[in-house]
Every structure is written in C-alpha cells, then in structure tokens.
Amino acid sequence: MTGRRGRPDEAGLIARFFRPLATAPGAALLLDDAATIPPAFGKDLVVTVDAIVAGVHFFPDDPPDAIARKALRVNLSDLAAKGAQPAGYLVTLALPDDWETDWLEGFVEGLAIDQEEFGLSLLGGDTVRTPGPLMVSITAFGHAPEGQAPRRTGAAPGQRLYVSGTIGDAALGLKLRLDERLAALWDLRRAEKETLLDRYLLPEPRLALAGVVATYATASMDVSDGLVGDLGKLAAASKVGAVIDAGRVPLSAAAFRATRVDPAAFATALTGGDDYEILVAIEPEDAEAFESEAAAAGVRVTDIGVLIEGEGVGVERHGRPVMLGDESFSHF
Incomplete structure (x- = not known):
C-alpha cells in the first residue's frame, strides 16, 4: 500500500526500510509487537535510551545516514560506559509530514553500516508522524558481566x-x-x-x-x-x-x-x-x-x-x- 506522493504506508515503510535490519531471530522480522533477547549466562542485561531532535542535537540538513548513526552511537556509548556489549536496539522515528523516501533510504543505510560495525540487530520500534521537527529515539540493549556494570x-x-x-x-x-x-x-x-x-x-x-x-x-x-x-x-x-x-x-x-x-x-x-x-x-x-x-x-x-x-x-x-x-x- 502507498500513501501520499507514492510513499509507502506505515506497514509498507516498515517492510521496505526496516525489516532488512531485523537480522536477529528475536526480532521475528518485525512481524510481531515485541521482540525477545536471548538470555546470556553470567551476564546482566543493560538498557539505555536516548533521543535526538533536529535543531537540538543535529542540523536538519545533516546527511540522513549520519543522523541515524549518531542516534545509535550515543546509545552505544552509554552501554560502553556500563561495561556492556550491544545485543540489539529499538528505534522510534517521528517523521515530519514532508519526509521523502530517498531520505529514509539514506537513514536506514546508516543504521545498516553501524549494525555491521558493532555487531547488533534492530529488534523493533515505532514510526509516527509529527508536525514538529524530526526526532529519533533509540533504546539499546547490551550484556555486561553479572554484577560488574559500574554505576x-x-x-x-x-x-x-x-x-x-x-x-x-x-x-x-x-x-x-x-x-x-x-x-x-x-x-x-x-x-x-x-x-x-x-x-x-x-x-x-x-x-x-x-x-x-x-x-x-x-x-x-x-x-x-x-x-x-x-x-x-x-x-x-x-x-x-x-x-x-x-x-x-x-x-x-x-x-x-x-x-x-x-x-x-x-x-x-x-x-x-x-x-x-x-x-x-x-x-x-x-x-x-x-x-x-x-x-x-x-x-x-x-x-x-x-x-x-x-x-x-x-x-x-x-x-x-x-x-x-x-x-x-x-x-x-
């Protein structure tokens, strides 16, 4: 299904842009409402979330791949500070009404680059429309040695x-x-x-x-x-x-x-x-x-x-x- 100006609707958007990033079995190809993260023996699960907003954390004309990578990396930085290695992430993307498919293609390309570099998978998330500026929120999950995540x-x-x-x-x-x-x-x-x-x-x-x-x-x-x-x-x-x-x-x-x-x-x-x-x-x-x-x-x-x-x-x-x-x- 397509929406205005030939853009995919939400289901089509997820299938076209984000399903290829859902490489972990627990992501279930983004066909479910929730994902699973396999337990890791002797490890604690570490969770962190950060959002970035156009005009606050990045410039609206920044390349879309760089925006995506920054959104992911600021969360990976939090995991590193807790002694954790990444296990997966969720992304919530609030798109302004004038978004274009070329922009979103660049955005997911940036995520794909860093998924490969840092060894993790998209697990799910949400896509919404906003009358305000672009906003990207990522929740990242990682594993740290049990009892050793420094506070x-x-x-x-x-x-x-x-x-x-x-x-x-x-x-x-x-x-x-x-x-x-x-x-x-x-x-x-x-x-x-x-x-x-x-x-x-x-x-x-x-x-x-x-x-x-x-x-x-x-x-x-x-x-x-x-x-x-x-x-x-x-x-x-x-x-x-x-x-x-x-x-x-x-x-x-x-x-x-x-x-x-x-x-x-x-x-x-x-x-x-x-x-x-x-x-x-x-x-x-x-x-x-x-x-x-x-x-x-x-x-x-x-x-x-x-x-x-x-x-x-x-x-x-x-x-x-x-x-x-x-x-x-x-x-x-």
Missing part, C-alpha cells in the same frame, strides 16, 4: 579519574558549524577543522573499552553534556567532590590549537556536550593495569584528576582555580 554511585575519595579519547572536539565542531570564521581565529589547518566538524557529526562509542571498564571502574558514565558537568553528576551521585587538573585534560591537535589562541575555547571544550567519551573512577592500585589493558584494547585513557571528600567539581591549573562559566549543556 555512578561507586566512586570514593582518593580514587583517580580517567577519561577516554580527547575532550571538547565535538563542542568546538558545533561552534564552527555555527560560525565558520572561528576557523581563522583559531588558526586551524583544513584537516584540523574537519576533525572538529566530524567529531560533532559522528561520535565514536568506546565499545572496545567496555570489558576494561567492567573489570576496573568503580563508577562510570559517558560524557555527553560536558566533562565538568557530567563529572559533577557522578560526584553528586557518589556524595564526593572532584578536582580536575586542567593541564592533563586530553585535547586533540585541533582543540589544542584552538584553545591556545582563544581562552574561551578551552571553557567550551570542558563544558560543551557531545564528547561521548567515557569517564571512570579507578582505585589507585588498579591504575597501572587499567591503563595497560585500555592501551591493549586500542583506546587512549588519561588520568585527569582525583576524587576528594566534600562536594562539587573544581578545575585547577598549577594549583590555581580555573573559571569556566556554565558547567555543562542542559536541555532546560
């Missing part, structure tokens, strides 16, 4: 703080999308500019680190709303304080160049969102092993500070406080 509440004074990858690239990339003149102000080379733009468009979930996180992290979360703000959430959940050494925060070559000439860029790097790196608390005696196994997994990790008695997050450079302004991105 935000397990941190304690004296533990070291580590973060994966580099911080601030995506937030600086968003700044560039909004004002291209910043590339000249920051004296960026072309490759550095592309690095920042790409990090905003397509995050890299640190699933390779999941097993190491499950083994060593006492507390963990992904960095989605800014390093300082998200550390504040972790610290508050564990009823501790934290101190970040600004000089140890890992920056890419592009971010380092930008922050060297523009102090405001450093504040953006530490407080802006969309890093999707993993922030973990580690017992000091486990630090060397954690670093070694992370390196073996191919993921850079950096010791950026310490948890302390008290509350709140301080950022220091050479023992002096660094003022950053807003601590994190917030929807409200």
Whole structure:
C-alpha cells in the first residue's frame, strides 16, 4: 500500500526500510509487537535510551545516514560506559509530514553500516508522524558481566579519574558549524577543522573499552553534556567532590590549537556536550593495569584528576582555580 506522493504506508515503510535490519531471530522480522533477547549466562542485561531532535542535537540538513548513526552511537556509548556489549536496539522515528523516501533510504543505510560495525540487530520500534521537527529515539540493549556494570554511585575519595579519547572536539565542531570564521581565529589547518566538524557529526562509542571498564571502574558514565558537568553528576551521585587538573585534560591537535589562541575555547571544550567519551573512577592500585589493558584494547585513557571528600567539581591549573562559566549543556 502507498500513501501520499507514492510513499509507502506505515506497514509498507516498515517492510521496505526496516525489516532488512531485523537480522536477529528475536526480532521475528518485525512481524510481531515485541521482540525477545536471548538470555546470556553470567551476564546482566543493560538498557539505555536516548533521543535526538533536529535543531537540538543535529542540523536538519545533516546527511540522513549520519543522523541515524549518531542516534545509535550515543546509545552505544552509554552501554560502553556500563561495561556492556550491544545485543540489539529499538528505534522510534517521528517523521515530519514532508519526509521523502530517498531520505529514509539514506537513514536506514546508516543504521545498516553501524549494525555491521558493532555487531547488533534492530529488534523493533515505532514510526509516527509529527508536525514538529524530526526526532529519533533509540533504546539499546547490551550484556555486561553479572554484577560488574559500574554505576555512578561507586566512586570514593582518593580514587583517580580517567577519561577516554580527547575532550571538547565535538563542542568546538558545533561552534564552527555555527560560525565558520572561528576557523581563522583559531588558526586551524583544513584537516584540523574537519576533525572538529566530524567529531560533532559522528561520535565514536568506546565499545572496545567496555570489558576494561567492567573489570576496573568503580563508577562510570559517558560524557555527553560536558566533562565538568557530567563529572559533577557522578560526584553528586557518589556524595564526593572532584578536582580536575586542567593541564592533563586530553585535547586533540585541533582543540589544542584552538584553545591556545582563544581562552574561551578551552571553557567550551570542558563544558560543551557531545564528547561521548567515557569517564571512570579507578582505585589507585588498579591504575597501572587499567591503563595497560585500555592501551591493549586500542583506546587512549588519561588520568585527569582525583576524587576528594566534600562536594562539587573544581578545575585547577598549577594549583590555581580555573573559571569556566556554565558547567555543562542542559536541555532546560
């Protein structure tokens, strides 16, 4: 059946675009109202959900495959932070009235690329029409070693703080999308500019680190709303304080160049969102092993500070406080 302008109706849309992604037996070819996830002996089931909205989390003219991959990857980042490997996902897609089949073909192509890369299947979901902007919500399921998924509440004074990858690239990339003149102000080379733009468009979930996180992290979360703000959430959940050494925060070559000439860029790097790196608390005696196994997994990790008695997050450079302004991105 087809609807307006030759587009398929909902049943046809699901059959044409999404059924080819439902490769797991539990998905039942999307012919049922629910899916099944086989139990995994000695594993806990980890569930997370995130939504992205046009004009808030991505630009409406972003490529549809990149929008799909970002929607999936921000959820995979949450799984990685809990030491979990992905098992499947649900997608809810709210399409504006003017959607086109070419756009949806690109969208599902993006999902197919990441399904193959990260080894998971679509299990189901929902498609609806909306008078507002495009919205994509994904619920992801994963398995973590039983009893080893680190929560935000397990941190304690004296533990070291580590973060994966580099911080601030995506937030600086968003700044560039909004004002291209910043590339000249920051004296960026072309490759550095592309690095920042790409990090905003397509995050890299640190699933390779999941097993190491499950083994060593006492507390963990992904960095989605800014390093300082998200550390504040972790610290508050564990009823501790934290101190970040600004000089140890890992920056890419592009971010380092930008922050060297523009102090405001450093504040953006530490407080802006969309890093999707993993922030973990580690017992000091486990630090060397954690670093070694992370390196073996191919993921850079950096010791950026310490948890302390008290509350709140301080950022220091050479023992002096660094003022950053807003601590994190917030929807409200």
